[in-house]
Amino acid sequence: MNYEYNFGFFDEGSKREIRRTILKAIAIPGYQVPFASREMPIARGWGTGGLQITLSLAGKGDVLKVIDQGSDESVNAVNIKKLVNKTTGILETIDTEAATLIQSRHRIPEKYLKNGQILVLQVPMPEPLRRVESSEYKTKRLHADAEYSGAWLMLFEQIVKYGSMTTGAAHPVFVHDRYVMAPSPIPKYDNPKMNHSEALILLGAGREKKIYAVPPYTKVVSLAFEDHPFEVENVEGRKCHLCGATGIFFDELEDDETGEVYYQCNDSSYCLSRLNSDKEVQ
Amino acid sequence: MTHFEEPILKVRELSKKFGDGCDSCNSLIEGSLDRNYCPVCGTIHACQKISFDLYRGEILGIVGESGSGKSTLVRCLYFDQEATAGNAYIKDYSDGQENIFSVTSQKKRYIRDHIFGMVYQNPYLSLKMRFTSLSNVAEKLIAAGNRNVGKMLDRGHQLFDHVNLEGFRRKDAPATFSGGMQQRVQIAKALSNNPPILLLDEVTTGLDLSVQANVLDLIKELQRELEISMIVVSHDLSVIRMLADRTIVMLNGKVIEHGLTDQILEDPQHPYTQQLVHSLL
Amino acid sequence: MAYVAVKGGTIAIEESIKRLKYERLKKRGILDVKNIEAGMRGLIDQVMSESSMYCEELAALAIKHAEGSPEEAVFLLRAFRSTLPRKHYSKVVNSEDMRIERRISASFKNIPGGQILGAAYDYTHRLIDFSLVNDHQSIAAEMQWLDNYLTDYQPQEEAVVLRMPKVLDYLRNQGLMINYEENNEEPKDITKESLKFPTVRSERLQILTRGQTGAVTALGYASLRGFGSVHPTVGELRIGQLPIFISNPLASETNEDDDFYIGEIKVTEVETIISTSVKKGRSKTELKFDIGYGICYGQNETKAVAMSILDRCLETKDDAPTHDEEFVLYHIDSVEATGFISHLKLPHYVTFQSKLDSVRKTQKEAK
Numbered sequence: 001m002n003y004e005y006n007f008g009f010f011d012e013g014s015k016r017e018i019r020r021t022i023l024k025a026i027a028i029p030g031y032q033v034p035f036a037s038r039e040m041p042i043a044r045g046w047g048t049g050g051l052q053i054t055l056s057l058a059g060k061g062d063v064l065k066v067i068d069q070g071s072d073e074s075v076n077a078v079n080i081k082k083l084v085n086k087t088t089g090i091l092e093t094i095d096t097e098a099a100t101l102i103q104s105r106h107r108i109p110e111k112y113l114k115n116g117q118i119l120v121l122q123v124p125m126p127e128p129l130r131r132v133e134s135s136e137y138k139t140k141r142l143h144a145d146a147e148y149s150g151a152w153l154m155l156f157e158q159i160v161k162y163g164s165m166t167t168g169a170a171h172p173v174f175v176h177d178r179y180v181m182a183p184s185p186i187p188k189y190d191n192p193k194m195n196h197s198e199a200l201i202l203l204g205a206g207r208e209k210k211i212y213a214v215p216p217y218t219k220v221v222s223l224a225f226e227d228h229p230f231e232v233e234n235v236e237g238r239k240c241h242l243c244g245a246t247g248i249f250f251d252e253l254e255d256d257e258t259g260e261v262y263y264q265c266n267d268s269s270y271c272l273s274r275l276n277s278d279k280e281v282q
Numbered sequence: 283m284t285h286f287e288e289p290i291l292k293v294r295e296l297s298k299k300f301g302d303g304c305d306s307c308n309s310l311i312e313g314s315l316d317r318n319y320c321p322v323c324g325t326i327h328a329c330q331k332i333s334f335d336l337y338r339g340e341i342l343g344i345v346g347e348s349g350s351g352k353s354t355l356v357r358c359l360y361f362d363q364e365a366t367a368g369n370a371y372i373k374d375y376s377d378g379q380e381n382i383f384s385v386t387s388q389k390k391r392y393i394r395d396h397i398f399g400m401v402y403q404n405p406y407l408s409l410k411m412r413f414t415s416l417s418n419v420a421e422k423l424i425a426a427g428n429r430n431v432g433k434m435l436d437r438g439h440q441l442f443d444h445v446n447l448e449g450f451r452r453k454d455a456p457a458t459f460s461g462g463m464q465q466r467v468q469i470a471k472a473l474s475n476n477p478p479i480l481l482l483d484e485v486t487t488g489l490d491l492s493v494q495a496n497v498l499d500l501i502k503e504l505q506r507e508l509e510i511s512m513i514v515v516s517h518d519l520s521v522i523r524m525l526a527d528r529t530i531v532m533l534n535g536k537v538i539e540h541g542l543t544d545q546i547l548e549d550p551q552h553p554y555t556q557q558l559v560h561s562l563l
Numbered sequence: 564m565a566y567v568a569v570k571g572g573t574i575a576i577e578e579s580i581k582r583l584k585y586e587r588l589k590k591r592g593i594l595d596v597k598n599i600e601a602g603m604r605g606l607i608d609q610v611m612s613e614s615s616m617y618c619e620e621l622a623a624l625a626i627k628h629a630e631g632s633p634e635e636a637v638f639l640l641r642a643f644r645s646t647l648p649r650k651h652y653s654k655v656v657n658s659e660d661m662r663i664e665r666r667i668s669a670s671f672k673n674i675p676g677g678q679i680l681g682a683a684y685d686y687t688h689r690l691i692d693f694s695l696v697n698d699h700q701s702i703a704a705e706m707q708w709l710d711n712y713l714t715d716y717q718p719q720e721e722a723v724v725l726r727m728p729k730v731l732d733y734l735r736n737q738g739l740m741i742n743y744e745e746n747n748e749e750p751k752d753i754t755k756e757s758l759k760f761p762t763v764r765s766e767r768l769q770i771l772t773r774g775q776t777g778a779v780t781a782l783g784y785a786s787l788r789g790f791g792s793v794h795p796t797v798g799e800l801r802i803g804q805l806p807i808f809i810s811n812p813l814a815s816e817t818n819e820d821d822d823f824y825i826g827e828i829k830v831t832e833v834e835t836i837i838s839t840s841v842k843k844g845r846s847k848t849e850l851k852f853d854i855g856y857g858i859c860y861g862q863n864e865t866k867a868v869a870m871s872i873l874d875r876c877l878e879t880k881d882d883a884p885t886h887d888e889e890f891v892l893y894h895i896d897s898v899e900a901t902g903f904i905s906h907l908k909l910p911h912y913v914t915f916q917s918k919l920d921s922v923r924k925t926q927k928e929a930k
Contacts, residue, residue, distance in 0.1 A: 044902025
């Protein structure tokens with residue numbers, strides 16, 4: 001028994017179908033387009049939505065970068081890269097600027113993305129209203145009517161209870177003044193990068209079977225109140241212990257021996273490129 | 283009471299049926315006060331061609347036994363249920379020009395948030411039981427476009443002062459409240475956007491007598507203070523007697539009598555109303 | 564030194580995969596796929612049913628690859644399924660055409676055609692048969708038994724090929740069943756179109772039949788115990804082979820004589836009976852029987868019965884969770900459920916860092 005996989009794993013019919021869904025998503029910014037999500041060789045919840053987008057878009061000339069929680073080398077990033085490579089043979093990179101396709105879990109790279117690049121975000125929970133309304137039938141109607149009090153209500157409740165908005169990652173955004181969208185669990189720090197992004201941002205939820213998009217130069221606003229503006233995570237006074245970067249998103253680490261807390265760039269390729277350019281200077 | 287102005291709400295021939303209906307429905311239902319269901323197809327004609335007016339500042343009572351269609355009537359007005367036929371016009375919405383049953387679902391949401399306040403017998407239908415009481419009130423404010431937390435909290439506290447909900451319970455979830463307190467939160471929520479019309483569906487049913495009296499007093503007070511129009515649905519004539527200026531009596535989906543409440547209580551015309559009044563000790 | 568903390572994931576993963584291979588080999592035995600096919604009928608049937616792909620050989624290979632974990636084997640087959648172009652849809656199959664191997668009814672003792680017990684564990688004691696430890700050493704004796712069996716039972720095989728009438732038709736003919744109009748709507752294909760609520764029955768049945776055996780059983784059981792209102796009687800359970808045909812792809816008109824026979828599949832089909840009250844006017848009700856339907860690839864009896872319960876649950880309104888189609892249909896798929904649960908093992912460093920920030924902030928504000 002021998003079997004050869006098609007270029008990009010899927011059969012051509014499946015790839016075309018996913019691309020059509022993507023086109024529809026781009027045409028309606030922030031709207032979750034349902035699609036017949038395929039079962040993938042990686043597990044549901046491990047980036048199958050993003051992977052389906054990546055595989056259906058990948059052409060022979062593409063250069064792929066995969067990041068998981070900021071790291072090009074984390075287990076899942078490596079796994080996804082291996083699979084795409086095995087079924088397409090396209091070039092890989094960890095250099096953000098060199099990539100045409102960037103699949104990412106929970107981070108937008110520190111380096112500003114450019115026109116012509118595509119960022120594919122993996123989404124576990126695409127429905128921003130799910131916590132106030134568990135029924136899919138009802139949330140669809142709420143989106144149709146642009147009835148988003150529930151999304152603001154969640155934030156209001158946090159303020160009543162804790163004095164401030166306590167969303168961690170996945171702080172909801174308002175896209176093109178029409179749809180409230182889950183930006184995938186990127187840290188709040190990354191939310192502003194979506195606004196008027198030059199690069200096309202595609203979001204794929206494999207298990208929940210939805211694809212949605214933020215086309216280039218689209219208005220994306222994080223939900224907030226007049227007297228409780230949107231705030232990103234506090235990174236003040238922190239500095240990468242490797243490359244010395246400040247004002248970016250950090251991993252928090254603890255020294256095994258001294259118990260002292262120190263910080264390191266979460267975006268590992270950003271850190272590496274800073275370190276390498278330092279060396280060149282020397 | 284004489285009215286020189288136009289009604290704030292006009293309801294014309296509102297009908298609601300549950301079931302597909304059949305050819306025999308009309309002949310067997312129309313003119314029959316004995317039943318509201320069709321013996322051939324089983325369709326229930328819960329409301330049949332109900333018409334009435336509501337004036338600014340008045341309380342209209344709707345009384346009838348369970349199954350008479352009175353709750354269905356207000357739920358159709360609040361769009362919880364879809365009216366099968368008929369029209370309704372609201373003075374404060376597009377100057378009474380548009381039939382509210384045929385507007386888009388978005389506009390219906392607007393009417394629910396701005397024109398009507400609804401208080402149900404069962405508070406679970408309108409409250410998010412696990413959210414704080416303040417958030418429950420804010421929900422309607424947010425829906426109406428408010429985006430200022432401070433102002434919404436002020437409004438919430440003001441409303442809770444009105445309905446006498448103690449300060450230290452306002453950050454608690456209604457799930458932890460007694461029935462009477464839950465009704466107070468519901469009323470505060472319903473009033474949050476200063477709606478011109480408040481719908482009250484059996485709001486005191488199931489509460490202890492003393493709590494009932496309390497809630498009724500509150501409603502009466504609010505009406506005097508805010509000059510809000512109300513439709514009060516109850517099976518209990520004593521509630522109607524205490525609150526309503528005018529009253530509609532319903533039986534098996536039809537209006538059988540309407541008039542000033544005092545008149546109906548003292549001189550009921552229809553035999554069913556007479557029976558109802560006599561049972562009121 | 565500085566580079567180490569940033570890089571290093573790739574090597575660790577390669578080592579982990581090596582370790583996996585070691586675990587497969589460390590007891591110094593290699594399973595032959597043929598042996599899996601011969602001796603693991605139950606697992607193969609379960610895996611084929613949950614992956615909604617009928618191929619015993621592939622299922623056996625997946626089981627070998629997955630070291631016998633049904634969750635992994637189903638995962639492998641579903642992923643493989645995604646790469647196959649859908650070229651044809653089979654013609655409608657009538658389960659009366661089943662070549663029956665087992666067929667029982669719990670509602671009537673005497674059913675037309677008779678009860679056929681076939682092969683089932685139902686009539687065995689669950690005492691571990693220790694003689695199986697060494698039976699491969701007496702393979703000649705076992706094969707002799709097989710040959711004897713085949714000679715003894717050969718003549719009667721023909722009789723079993725008979726088509727059997729449906730038990731429920733008996734009740735239907737007496738007017739005791741609720742009558743449904745035949746629905747000839749083209750079924751939706753849930754693998755090509757995602758669910759939209761409210762769903763249609765063809766979608767519900769597809770999700771149920773490929774549901775995870777344990778999940779379908781658990782929810783069906785929940786309904787029986789009271790978290791649902793369906794408690795059925797098994798009208799008929801039949802297991803056997805169904806012939807599958809496709810229309811001639813080259814013919815412009817569909818002509819049954821041109822159909823291609825592409826093989827047969829083994830299925831378990833269950834029709835359960837549930838009595839239900841039917842409203843006649845306002846106060847009068849009468850009782851009638853309604854049907855719950857379950858079908859799955861292979862011999863999966865518990866799952867098929869549970870499916871028939873859930874089918875009926877989803878057709879009937881009730882507040883219980885087993886009657887809520889979003890609750891049932893969204894949570895019983897093996898690949899979806901195991902995938903999302905297992906993703907919790909992935910690093911959540913960034914999301915957790917965000918949470919940490921919020922917690923610290925509120926603690927500061929509380930002070």
